Amino acid sequence: MLRIFVFKLVTAVILYGSSIFEAHAANILYTEIEKLSAKHWQVSYQSQTPIKAIMFANSPDDSRIARWQPLSDAFKISYINGREIVARKDATTFTSVTFKLTPTYIHLPKNYAPFSPFSNNAMLLHSGRFFACPNICSGNENLWAMAVKAPAEDNIFVDGISYKIKTSWWDKNDGQKLYIGQQLSHDNGSYIGIVDPELSSEIAKQMELMLPKMMSILEESYGVLPKKPMLFASYSETNDGRFGHQGGTLPNQVFMHWYGHNVYKEQDAAATLWFFAHEAAHMYQHMSGSAVDPVDNWMHEGHAEMMAKKIMLSLSPQYEGFVRAKVSEAKSHCLASVNQSTLVEQVALGNYRALYQCGFYIFNTIENGDARINTTETLWLDYMKEITGNKKVSSDSLLSLAELSYGLSKENNNKFRNLIGNE
Numbered sequence: 001m002l003r004i005f006v007f008k009l010v011t012a013v014i015l016y017g018s019s020i021f022e023a024h025a026a027n028i029l030y031t032e033i034e035k036l037s038a039k040h041w042q043v044s045y046q047s048q049t050p051i052k053a054i055m056f057a058n059s060p061d062d063s064r065i066a067r068w069q070p071l072s073d074a075f076k077i078s079y080i081n082g083r084e085i086v087a088r089k090d091a092t093t094f095t096s097v098t099f100k101l102t103p104t105y106i107h108l109p110k111n112y113a114p115f116s117p118f119s120n121n122a123m124l125l126h127s128g129r130f131f132a133c134p135n136i137c138s139g140n141e142n143l144w145a146m147a148v149k150a151p152a153e154d155n156i157f158v159d160g161i162s163y164k165i166k167t168s169w170w171d172k173n174d175g176q177k178l179y180i181g182q183q184l185s186h187d188n189g190s191y192i193g194i195v196d197p198e199l200s201s202e203i204a205k206q207m208e209l210m211l212p213k214m215m216s217i218l219e220e221s222y223g224v225l226p227k228k229p230m231l232f233a234s235y236s237e238t239n240d241g242r243f244g245h246q247g248g249t250l251p252n253q254v255f256m257h258w259y260g261h262n263v264y265k266e267q268d269a270a271a272t273l274w275f276f277a278h279e280a281a282h283m284y285q286h287m288s289g290s291a292v293d294p295v296d297n298w299m300h301e302g303h304a305e306m307m308a309k310k311i312m313l314s315l316s317p318q319y320e321g322f323v324r325a326k327v328s329e330a331k332s333h334c335l336a337s338v339n340q341s342t343l344v345e346q347v348a349l350g351n352y353r354a355l356y357q358c359g360f361y362i363f364n365t366i367e368n369g370d371a372r373i374n375t376t377e378t379l380w381l382d383y384m385k386e387i388t389g390n391k392k393v394s395s396d397s398l399l400s401l402a403e404l405s406y407g408l409s410k411e412n413n414n415k416f417r418n419l420i421g422n423e
Ligand SMILES: [Zn+2]
Pocket: 278, 282, 300, 301, 304
């Protein structure tokens, strides 16, 4: 059903070019993000028919209330039952609304950062942050009419292609990262990169040298990526003392953002490599099902941590001590977190680190208990095969497979199930 709908819309795109949005978009908002200047961004939503409200597809928290200002006083954003909703204060209908945005880096719980600024006024945006539905989102929407406008000197990268002034596209799933800035991409063989000129030369050098090697290791087990990915590495100062890094992957994209004071940029080389290896591993996971339950994210975070361990030991054996410390820290932190509770409860409390730690602990236990050398890789590939065809991703099916074919003892299986706590 959805496939037919998508096909119709795609046909409409081909036939009507930029006037597509009149065609079939009976119930789809036209979303236009505009960069007026480096610090001045806005987004507008237009509906073909009068609507009472706009609901955002994802509301990890209520931060739009503070960070999105309606240009007209007639509108307001409310946070109701965990959803951010836009409506007119007088409750009448409308067909368009525009917001001024706060284009700074924020961490959203278990979501991609909406804005990752570069030091040179460029920006990486997450399109999914702007997905919204007329009136309400049912949860089944998966097609979004998007456009971006930027000053003439900027390049706009969408789907790996560079545009000028304005571009529009249909977006889907988790969305994608959009680059808007003056840099051009650089093809280094394994990936196409846009790297912040302010990132310390040490980090940039390591990235250029090590990331292709990490990708080759991952290719050996998981196959070549269908398309050369784009890498975005950005850096921004903070004024409240926060510092750190955050990364993520989306189809054909990997992105890493560093924030905080200059000193931080030169930090621990081993930790930086681990960060690269973890993000690189995500690109090769080819998650074919979808994690319905938030706790099930322990699987892909744990798998990425486990692959980071294997990659580090293979490429940089001098960091064996660092790796060993990561292993024992994951185990002890995981067990401490779930001592009086479960992983499900920890995630509900916002302790997402526990997903990485317990996931790593579980994968490491499975790998150590099996005599073969590529247990994690073959288990993962087998699991991906098992969940194709829209089968639900679940802790239960992975652990059962590990017990059946990868030497996970019944005792450990039960222990992990109790630790996760979603049975
Ligand atoms: Zn991750």
